[in-house]
Amino acid sequence: MLATIGKPAGAIALAIALISFVLLALGASPAGVFSALYEGAFGNWIAFTDSLVKATPLVFTGLAISVAFSAALWNIGADGQLVIGAIAAGAVGPFLGGWPRPLAIALILIAGALGGAAWSGICGWLRARRDTNEVISTIMLNFVAAQILSWTVHGPLMEASRAYPQSMPIASSAEMYMFMPPTRLNLGMLLALILAIAMYLFLFRSEPGFQLRAMGKNRRAANFFRIPIASLTVWTMALSGALAGLGGAVQISAINHRLYEKVSPGWGFEAIAVALVARLNPLAIIVAAIFFGALDNGSQAMQRAEGVSPVLVQVIQAMVILILLAFDTSAWGNLRDAFSRTPTATSRTTEAHDV
Amino acid sequence: MLEAKSITRRFGRTVALDDVNFSARAGEIHALLGENGAGKTTLMNVFTGRIRPDSGVVSLDGKPLPLGSSDAALRAGIAAVHQSPMLFERFTWEENLALGGFGRDGGGLGLQKLDLEAVASRAAELARHLGFELPPPRVIIAERSVAERVRLEVLRALSFDPRVLILDEPTGVLAPSELTAFLDLLRRLRGEGRIVILITHKLAEARAVADRITVLRNGRLVAETTPAESDESQLARLMIGELMTPPEAQLHPVAKADTLLEIENLTYRNGGATILDGISLRLNAGEIAGIAGVDGNGQVELVEVLAGARRATSGSFRIPGNDSGSAMAAIPQDRDLDGLILDMQLWENLLLAEPVRAHMTRRGWLDVPGAMERCREMLSAFRIRATGPEALASSLSGGNRQRLEVARALTQNPRVIVAHNVTRGLDLNATADVHRILLEFAAAGGAVLLISSDLDELLAMTSRLFVISRGKIRATDPRDRSPEKLGLLMAGRWRD
Amino acid sequence: MFEQALEAFLTSTIAMATPILLAALGEFLVEESGIINIGIEGAMLSGAFFALSGVYFTGNIAVGLLCGMAAAIAINAMLGVLVINLAVNQVVAGTALDILAAGITGVFYRKLFGITGKAFIVTPLRPIAIGPLARIPLLGPMLFDQSPLVYFAFLMVPNIAWMIYRTRYGLRLRAAGERPEAADALGLGVYALRWQALIASGVLTGLAGAFLTVAYANTFVENISAGRGFVALAVVILGRRNPWGLAAASILFGAAMALQFGLQAVGTAIPYQLFLALPYALTLIVLAFFGGQARDPSALGVPYTRS
DSSP states (O other): OHHHHHHHHHHHHHHHHHHHHHHHHHTOOHHHHHHHHHHHHHSSHHHHHHHHHHHHHHHHHHHHHHHHHHTTOOOOOHHHHHHHHHHHHHHHGGGOTTSOHHHHHHHHHHHHHHHHHHHHHHHHHHHHHHOOOHHHHHHHHHHHHHHHHHHHHHTTTBOTTOOSSBBOOOOGGGSOOBOSTTSOOBHHHHHHHHHHHHHHHHHHHBHHHHHHHHHHHOHHHHHHTTOOHHHHHHHHHHHHHHHHHHHHHHIIIIIISSOBSOOOSSHHHHHHHHHHHTTTOHHHHHHHHHHHHHHHHHHHHHHHHHOOOTTHHHHHHHHHHHHHHHHOOSSOGGGGOSOOOOOOSOOOOOOOOOO | OEEEEEEEEEETTEEEEEEEEEEEOTTEEEEEEOOTTSSHHHHHHHHTTSSOOSEEEEEETTEEOOOSOHHHHHHHTEEEEOSSOOOOTTSBHHHHHHTTTTTOOSOTTOOSBOOHHHHHHHHHHHHHHHTOOOOOTTOBGGGSOHHHHHHHHHHHHHTTOOSEEEEESGGGGSOHHHHHHHHHHHHHHHHTTOEEEEEESOHHHHHHHOSEEEEEETTEEEEEEOTTTOOHHHHHHHHHSSOOOOOOOOOOOOSSOOEEEEEEEEEEEETTEEEEEEEEEEEETTOEEEEEOOTTSSHHHHHHHHHTSSOOSEEEEEBTTBOSGGGEEEEOSOIIIIIOOTTSBHHHHHTTSHHHHHHTEETTEEOHHHHHHHHHHHHHHTTOOOSOTTSBGGGSOHHHHHHHHHHHHHHTOOSEEEEESTTTTOOHHHHHHHHHHHHHHHHTTOEEEEEESOHHHHHHHOSEEEEEETTEEEEOOTTOOOHHHHHHHHTTTTOO | OHHHHHHHHHHHHHHHHHHHHHHHHHHHHHHHTTOOOTTHHHHHHHHHHHHHHHHHHHOOHHHHHHHHHHHHHHHHHHHHIIIIISOOOHHHHHHHHHHHHHHHHHHHHHHHHTTTTTTOOOOOOOOEEOGGGGGSTTHHHHHHEEOHHHHHHHHHHHHHHHHHHHBHHHHHHHHHHHOHHHHHHTTOOHHHHHHHHHHHHHHHHHHHHHIIIIIIISSOOTTTTTTHHHHHHHHHHHTTTOHHHHHHHHHHHHHHHHHHHHHHHHOOSSOHHHHHHHHHHHHHHHHHHHOOSTTSOTTTTOOOOOO
16 A cells, blocks of 8 residues: 555655756745645635646546546547537526526536547547547547537637637536535536545446456457457547536536636646546546646746746656656556557467576 | 586575586487476576576586576577476567577677568478478467477577577477477487487486486486486486375266366457357366367366356356356466466455455455454465465465466365366375376365366376367367377367 | 649648658658567657757757657656566656656746747748759649658658668568567567667657757747657558658648648638547548558557566
């Protein structure tokens, strides 16, 4: 247990140390920066709840990454899938006025999930049928999604006054239930929690989850034991995209209430750090997401206090991933195999006769 | 003279080599004998620089050999032919040789033009000298037979003009007919004054060709002898430490022999090549039928088709009275890549078998405690050495991994077991265990299809024997199961 | 009038193809040795920023280019330690480096030049016209009036092709990507070969990034590379892992990017976002039809540890 927490914690500590050097090079004070970060993240009740709010999309995308990576499907497109989910929500939302609230919210969320699922499912299908590298396809769709977003807020979904690049607001009936105003705590956060538990049970206690993990750890053996690799690939990518898309829909329904030129500050990539710190375990993702969400939250204060760009948190994220990779190579079986493909039929004896 | 003193090497808790001394002289064929797991390959890897020993020294012709570097070993004049040829399958044979000793002129970065024709002509010279035939120009290795690949690797090793040539179980993939020619080749190399080290677990071969024999057992040197001084049973005793009784090859034909497996005209084509060509056979209850063949004649694909992992192009197979695939359990040849998921725990590996998993699943949810318990029972019933159902499959030794696969196959309660090279790489104990399990299974009314390249195993275990060559099978005459005849069939010479 | 537009389009195509081609050539070498470098985008971005900074602070273009190459090499070196010496997952490591590069360039950029990006402008690396050839109508400017980096990029194509297919070094490199255990057993030196490929790729990718800022845009904006590194990954596949094919595929994408601006200038009712999305969508579509991993080096992406 100590090792399980110790390694990610150690990685974060080391990242902080390295960042301090970078900050000194920039002429900023590490102490000032970190205290500003802390203040911004936990300094008062509003800040604290906002850290949790900022963690929510990271739970959704973190789960998306965890599901895909567990199957050795390298979904780098969670960001684009979240954006498409948001667009779907933003497109459906304005027209849900007059619907009973629970239904409207359910619909807006379903729209988001379906959008994300489709966006990711394409890449899954291309991998299964055309052997298309999903790293490249998902990354390409990230860029396309960003352009679709831009188009919708400048075009078809643009708000009535046509003064600002933003969409029409969603109907009030589609707005997520909020708790404890003036905080931004909302029901979507509860949904995230429930999904994390559900994904844990799915991956580790269900039969399809077992098939998914087996495929991720050894595609050849999974294929030999008749696990349906092709369809599992498509379904897994779709599920992954659905989770990310849900994150986008929750964001629109609870926080943004409409689409802007930019919806995601890079949650889809940050999610990779979240998922790795959590070692792909959905329950641990909750904790990891809160950590990174707090970091994001505090970064605004850091900018005000020390003039360091909030982009610095990206450096922290990246360093955490790199350090974790460097120091924890043995524990992550399938993460070591980037591209395990079923090889062509050449009878080759590859026995481990080494002793 | 190649001399090794006090070589010790551990892998984790296993001691692979324990204070081993070894010496081989110029102009001799020296057999390094031992069962699988004795440490022979590890010792070879020390000589070739692939691994560094924990302690000990090696010297060649009086000069100390730098250890742990393949490059140093090659430059000192030590070359090896590996158990499964270490060739680049997608490259042409000329390119493979160019990466050996032939392309190596002029040091530096090697940015000058590579002359593959010069490589080919030097290869032709060497091949002529050895009595080989080279493949046609510019064909890639993947298209060549396994036996030819072995020869090409020998050629590549010799391209370094080595003082020492080490061959690791080279005859395992050769058909009996090719064996004599190969042993003659070794004698020719000996005549050139080289040191030839033949690593093998086959007693007859060792005695046939070696001048001296070193026997390893469990990582220790147990004897240094000659064929004259030790006969086969003495060597066997040295290898395994006690007199071994052969498995009780008692096949009790069941009174009413139902047909358990019907394969009808099974054909598989892939990209223009016909890999399985109209295979038909029937397997009855209580019998163990064998398919003998050199690797690469369609065995892998046959097992995959029967396992349901690959779809046949035409033809069919069925288990009468059983629609789902649950009545057949397949044990693939490559246990680490196809049979097990090394990074998963043992109970999870158990669940890979569909029937077991189906049994442990209620409406989509896995009964994890139940699976672990079932796994625990299986581990103890089959005496598999592991710390428990939660151990990773990678923590098991090769022999125990194979026991696990056989155990898993039986846990499915199948009616038919298809096993491919099921005892390859196993030590004699594990081999005997697996054989015994299969015999008991057959005696209880099951049927076994044993696909193997090991004629000894097949002759001992099977009541009916087929031979496979280039995707076609042919029954053999039970009255004539001599190695020579079988060798001819395995080489495909039945079509005349 | 149309001729002028066509000429501009063709010239632009070659110019836009150049950073992609340079990056793709570098990635080609790396992948032949068995590594997939998802971090190529980050390397390009770092090259772009640090090359421009170098020129900005020293006024010397050569220094700038060197800085750009050094930055890209640094990113690749981090990848090298992780995936060669520590044998970790190459996709995750590469993605982390992309995030790192975006973060570092962003932080440094804003610290040095503020949010407004005050005058981070330099005198560009001007195109060099090759005498009378440049005056050939239509094709002249496209082929003979380009930045020196363009000439360099296209001249590298036959050089790299020759190196990979006609020398023993190239054969050794490919062996490392085919079957590293066999390569090491022959004493070919897989680790060293892979490191060499990463450093060579760093040089090329650094120049690719430098081109974007020093020769093309003459300034820096955050994420100026805009996914070109990823497009380069696709180009390696689409070009059938052959330097000539890489050149052709790069030109295809250069055309798509040039088309963007051309059509925007013409001004149609079609939303401009479509054009911006065009290169990426095209990459995906072409990859779907012509991609596939069957021609990959057999050991591509598989972590390898010398035993």
